Amino acid sequence: MIEVLRMGHRPSRDKRITTHVGLVARAFGAEKIYIPGNDTKMKETLDRVVRIFGGDFQVDVSSGIKKILHQHRGIVVHLTMYGTSLPDGITRIRTEHEEEDILVIVGAKKVPRYIYERADLNISVGNQPHSEVAALALFLDRISNGDWMDMDFGGKLKIVPDDRNKNVIEKN
């Protein structure tokens, strides 16, 4: 099981990026996202996508960071510009932490030092500045061996792959 912790979310400034982080978490196979800070509008936005497009992705905006870290059983992976390479990180998870649940941390603003210490693995998805949205997508893609491509969310709206047309099935 994979859960995501979005740290440092500032409701007005980070609204859109955090939405993308949440949608990526869901679409690429995580089961839950924690967004500490009680941004209930953010929760509504993400919950609405789940209602329409399916799955049982959970959005928790009320738990605090310490509680989340304390309650988590499994490994903590922090995605950062400063970390071991993605292939090395994936190999280490597979060999040293097989079958363990994973809490993936992605920061908005600067992540406090204790997260680097607390993480079992600091992984950098490339050593260039880019985006926590992309980093999360690539990490989830690699850790799942691309399984997200075959997931069926069973939602009310289902989009059918089609090169030329907008092909949407809406369940009654």
Place this chain on the structure above:
Amino acid sequence: MIEVLRMGHRPSRDKRITTHVGLVARAFGAEKIYIPGNDTKMKETLDRVVRIFGGDFQVDVSSGIKKILHQHRGIVVHLTMYGTSLPDGITRIRTEHEEEDILVIVGAKKVPRYIYERADLNISVGNQPHSEVAALALFLDRISNGDWMDMDFGGKLKIVPDDRNKNVIEKN
């Protein structure tokens, strides 16, 4: 050669997402991004990253969409929720468009119908709502076979993969 066209950028609303799109384009191996609309602040932001972290990624905010599409020699790939699957799209590019330059279009707001028609391929990176930032990263990852991981940008600042420390080399 791969170039990216960010469509529908609204300077105030899309500032941060477009920044992420631009940084992802650079970090995952595209050579240029077009962001029509003359947002010179956006250009400054992205150019600054190039100055510090290296490479010769180009940022064009002055060309219009029609001119970009008219001048492009090669194929046009539009990333959308409604398209053929990513594996199918990559296979078709490799078999039907080998060696051709690629212009990758990602939209901010709703993309006009003529883009779907003009595109040689409409590709959906999963059929769930998520993020153009993630879609672009996954597309560039797959089309390059992960080559972005070995790119050397030769910048003034270079981050060295390190699981425990912030390891940065600054050139004189």
